[in-house]
Amino acid sequence: MAADGRVAVCPGSYDPVTNGHIDIIERAAHVFERVVVGVVNQPVRKAKTLFTAEERRAFLLQATDKLGNVEVDVFDTLLVDFARKHGAMALVKGLRAISDFEYEFEMNQLNRKLASDIESVYLMASPEYSFLSSSGIRELATFGADIEDLVPNGVAQALHDRLSRDGD
Ligand code: PNS
Numbered sequence: 483m484a485a486d487g488r489v490a491v492c493p494g495s496y497d498p499v500t501n502g503h504i505d506i507i508e509r510a511a512h513v514f515e516r517v518v519v520g521v522v523n524q525p526v527r528k529a530k531t532l533f534t535a536e537e538r539r540a541f542l543l544q545a546t547d548k549l550g551n552v553e554v555d556v557f558d559t560l561l562v563d564f565a566r567k568h569g570a571m572a573l574v575k576g577l578r579a580i581s582d583f584e585y586e587f588e589m590n591q592l593n594r595k596l597a598s599d600i601e602s603v604y605l606m607a608s609p610e611y612s613f614l615s616s617s618g619i620r621e622l623a624t625f626g627a628d629i630e631d632l633v634p635n636g637v638a639q640a641l642h643d644r645l646s647r648d649g650d
Contacts, residue, residue, distance in 0.1 A: 486515060490572040490603070491565045493520040493557075496538045497531040498637045500619055502611030504545050506576035507552060509605055516551050518568045523558035532620060532644060545634035562597035571600060578607040578615075620645075 492507050496519075511517045519542050523535045531538070535556045546552040557564040565573060573593065575586060590602045607614075614632060622629050623641040630638045 488514045488572070489516045489518065489568055489570040490514040490574045491518050491520045491561070491568060491570045492574045493522065493561050493564070494575075495522050495525040495528060495531060495616065496542060497525070497528070497533055497616050498538060498619065498633060498641060499541050499545055500611070500614045500616060500633050501631075502576065502578075502607055502614035504634060505608050505611050506574065506605050507546060508549065510574040510603075511549050511552050514551075514572065514574075516553070517549075517574070518570060519546065519552060519554045520561065520564050521554065521556045523556050533640070537640070541634065541637050541640070544636060560596065562593055562600055565600050566597070573600060573602045575602065575604055576607050577604045578612050 490510050490513075492503075492510055494503065496503060507517060507519055521535055521539050521542065525531065533541070539554050539556050542554045546554065555564075555568070559567075561573065565571075577583065577586060586602075586604065593600065593602060619629055619632060620641070622632075623638070624645055628638075629641070633641070
């Protein structure tokens with residue numbers, strides 16, 4: 483049962499969204515009354531995204547269509563400012579392996595320094611998705627692997643189309 487009025491933000495680049503992301507968003511939607519998926523417009527630590535922010539948002543909208551308390555918004559401000567804009571009291575992130583921990587720990591400290599009233603909450607990746615990442619998906623798709631089971635409907639085809647177009 484969701485706690486009354488509690489809003490969480492699930493932030494990320496989502497380039498592209500994977501079934502692992504959707505698993506975290508669905509689980510957050512069970513715990514919080516409202517979940518806002520925050521799509522980072524221009525990720526700082528990545529060169530250039532494969533999909534535009536609007537494309538990434540559209541994939542997420544389609545994949546979360548059946549979740550009545552989830553919305554999707556693009557942002558290019560500080561994450562904590564985006565959270566405040568939506569009245570969120572929590573940032574929800576998925577954690578896979580130890581390798582995620584170092585980066586997330588740093589982000590946690592930065593975000594806490596900026597807004598100590600916004601709590602970061604970490605959900606452990608479900609075992610079936612613990613190996614999944616957007617960069618891994620992009621790499622598999624580049625070499626023509628079957629990724630249908632790893633991403634929401636439509637994403638595999640869009641990846642295929644984008645990669646074959648870029649390779650022309
Ligand atoms: O791993 P991701 O998907 O690139 O994560 C993006 C995000 C926003 C969750 C992460 O960079 C973060 O927690 N940043 C906090 C600092 C901040 O506000 N940066 C500006 C983002 S537009």
